[in-house]
Amino acid sequence: MLVERVRKTIADWAAAEGWDDLPVCELERPAQEAHGDYATPFCMQMAKAARQPPRALAERLRERLLADPDLAQLVEKIDIAGPGFINFTLSGQAFSRAMEQLLAEGERIGAGAAKDHPRINLEFVSVNPNGPLHVGHGRYAAYGDALCRLLRFSGHDVATEFYINDFGRQMDRFGRSVAARYSQSYGVELPVPEDGYQGDYVKDVAAVVRQEAGDRWVAALTIAAEAVQAVATAAAEGDAVPAEGTEGLVDAVPVEDQEDEAGDEQEAAGGAEWPADPAVREAIAFFRARGCELMLEAMRTELRDFGVEFDIWFSETTLHVGGRLQAVIDRLLASGEAFREGDAVWLRTTSRGDDKDRVLIRSNGQPTYFAADIAYHEDKLERGFGHLINIWGADHHGYVPRMKAAVEILAGRPGVLEVIIGQLVNLLEEGELRQMSTRRGEMVTLAELIEAIGVDAARFFLVMRSQDQTLDLDIALARQQSQENPVYYVQYAHARIASILRNVPADLVASVGSGAEVFASPYEKALIKRLESFSSVVQDAAARRAPHRVAAYAQELAADFHVFYKHCRVLGVEPELASSRLALCQVTKRVIARCLDLLGVSAPESM
């Protein structure tokens, strides 16, 4: 309200003086109370264009502002301070009018108007369905979901998507791991492959399969077990056993490297040591597919319990059937964006800023993950999304330039793909860094975190920091500190207001009075100013993809409310004051509830 009138005055003035290229005037909340309710450094910024000293400009601007009768009513005084700041101290009436507006906005207070922007596809989590979600995935889930809510609330059309990496070697290893655990439950000695998944959850999956299928697959897997044992016996008699010293060394390198190297060696050695018997192959295919389904089901349930639901689940495997992938590559070859060199097919990503061209089809004829990703993103575009947002872990940031180049080629224009890199979660135990491995079943799962501190605290905790900040998580500390978690501070403010509302007498309704006593205290004024800034916080947080700003704002708002609550009674004071304060409570409750909702946290009526 105030800022619009100030800008109008400035525009008129600039027109009269013939100044061009003036900056936009922004009002900000001064850190110091003595500097009024709002302030602007505008006169310092315009000094150059106007070729006059800032303080003189400030004096003249002040005159012009006060000449506007509407504006004069809103301010108690306008001061000029320091090198040329203009400080506004608002009148009582300004607060009443602001509150009237806020109250009238109702439940959708702070919401952005629907924007005429392209539909957004927001993809996140997208993990291999071969292990439980760990806290890193939880962070991306909490962040992505909060961002989705924020974008929607600020006026965008968003669909969320989970890309299921259900194709490739990792899933083969998983299928064989489940098959092994299944066999073991029948007494067949088939060990989990060395490059397989050792975690106990694999046993759970196997148990479900056993319940569904009975001993249907035991015969086939017995063939595999015998073959594996034969190989093991032969190896024991030979000299293929590695020296012990190397093992200690291998342990010192990062776990992820071990996984990858193990995988490559395995492949170099001709794939799985399991026999190529058709019955065995069929069994592996079955365990792989069914295991994947069961893991996905569990994941979906876990995410839903965490408050995260995806609009679309997209399976990578669907890209590899029906010549889908080949069709994309053929088109890229035809348009000259892709080319053959050696026995491989490459995409000329260097034409769009990447530092080298990338392989689509390997010389062995197999498509790369990148090729599938291109088909996938083309599919997104064909589904009508004009803007694609992907949330990736920091360990994938090297992949960004090629993917952006690919989408630029597909879409015919730059800027369609936006990649948000989320930094990783470091797990600490008693201050010591702890390594994680999905394969070995050593990790802190999202489920563990939730069990330790609950969904609300976990979600708040995971989004309260900027996504490009590495998060240190000590689960013992988190458990111990959950009582001090700021989420309860915010929720408590909400519950307190709910309690007031329950005690409101029948004849008292929320409405903004105009008397001089209304909103006279600094506590009420501070709260109203905070509430007024909510819509800009929403817009800002959405534009910057920064839901943590909502978390920070919620804490500030709760603090303003708790102080207000301490100093100002709502019930049992004179009627005009009571109904005005009731209005203030109601708006505060709406905004707190909205903030918590944007973060995926519940807003309790009582605690």
Add this chain to the structure above:
RNA sequence: GCGCCUGUAGCUCAGCUGGAUAGAGCAACGGACUUCUAAUCCGUGGGCCGCAGGUUCGAAUCCUGCCAGGCGCGCCA
């Protein structure tokens, strides 16, 4: 070697498209419940904003260089 992220109070971090004396929570210490929920409030102490230059009326914020930590740099996914 190259690229991305980070470096702010004892700890965890906000603030980063430049504004006045740099903030919050936790931890430490001292206070406040006969009144709408004390999971609250009030107060005290605590800082070469990694370092050095530069731009500017003004720099935690922008630019350059350096130092430190994390993550990447494959015809892996």
